[in-house]
Amino acid sequence: MTSLPVLGAAMPLDVLETHGDWIKAGQRDLELQDFITADVLNGDWMPLVDRARTLLDGHTGRLGIHGPFWGLSLANPDPELRALVTRRMDQGLAVCEALGATQMVIHSPYSTWMHNNLDNHPDARQEVVDLVHATLDPVIARAEDSNVTLVLENIEDKDPDARCDLARSFDSPAVRVSIDTGHAHYAHGSTGAPPVDYYVHRAGNLLEHIHLQDADGHADRHWEIGRGSVNWHAVFAALGRLESRPRLILELRDKSGVIPSAERLSALGLAR
Template sequence: MTSLPIAGAAMTLADVEIHRDWLLAKPRDLELQSFVEADVLNGDWAPLAAQAKKLLDGHQGRLGIHGPFWGFIIASQDPDIRAVVSKRLMQALDVCANIGATQMVIHSPYTSWSYNNLDNNKGEREKIIEYTHQTLKEAVKRAEDIGLTMVIENIEDKDPHIRVDLADSFNSPAVAVSIDTGHAQYAHGYTGAPPVDYYVHAAGNRLRHIHLQDADGYADRHWSLGEGNIHWRAVFAALAKLDSNPRLIIEIKDKSKIPASAAYLASLGLAE
């Protein structure tokens, strides 16, 4: 990135109503989080989509959603579970096509258990990649067709490279990488993973999305930026080396502090 980036945020539609003026004041990227639940995707989500389009009239940033993730992984060895996961992702992609979203966040299948056991049994690394391909096959094709990129977010990932290799294995513009700074900080503090900026370096220009949340290295805090112990200058120094223009999405529990988080980055001279 060659100029000071503009921070966006992750919000539900209710949050967008509250922070609409802030969101529309600059071309801020938005990640909608109102289409995650199975009940929503199985039901009539058209009114929610219509509400989104009305609220976002005049929005100049890029639009994405957080995809479904509750209750499953994208690399299940059970074919019936893979079928359900594929269905959920296809439902979410239908939402994206309807509202004009060009990005969808999905969760990494790798765990802290994986890190210590992938080489314990022959073929385990290859199995996770194969199961993920079987799960995502239809979704990747659909994403390609509608011009959307699914970004794989680190959850428990201790190895910052392994998720990047998984994304690369698809050899598709529809699959790239996301980083959650708080998840990386948890992995760093609790499992001995590298610090957050190393995750950025590992992703390189495969990075298209980043969840900005502060944490203490113990739990998934989703604190407002500046409330934890993440080294933001190091993170943004790593981001400044990229040409991929990742979406900078403030994802915190207390949505009332979204403007304050953006102001904190501005006070450090890191983002608008």
């Protein structure tokens, strides 16, 4: 990226009601958070899509959704449960198609336990990759045809490379990488992982999405920018070397902090 990037945000439609003018004025990237739960995906979600279209009339920024993740592992070894995860991914893609969204955030399968045990069992690393392929392969063609990119977000990932290698294994433009700054900072502070900017550097141009949240390195805080201890200058310096134009999505627990966080990063000369 050669100029200051434009910040976007993640929010449900109820918050978009109050933040829509800010999103549309800057034509900012948006990630909708209404399509995560089984109750929504198994029900009639078209009224939510219609509401989103109305609220986003005139919006030309990039649109995505956070995909389903509660209780779902992309590397589930039980074939019946794995089929359910595949179904949830397919439901998420259907929502993307109806919205015109071009990105869906999904969660990495890698845990801290895995990090310490993947080399403790023969072929364990490949087994994880094979299980994720068994889950996602049935939906990859649909994602490609619908121009939707699935971005793998780090959760407990201590190794910045494993998730990237997994994304590469699909050899598809529909699978790329996401970074959550708070998750990476937790892994750095609590499990000995590298700092957040290293995750950006290791992902390189596979990185097409980032959740921006501040944290203390102990828990998944989703604080306003400036409240925690993430080194934002280092993070944005690493982002500035990329050509992939990742969506920079403020993902805060308290949505009233979205605009102040954007203003803080702007005042630091890091984004707008």
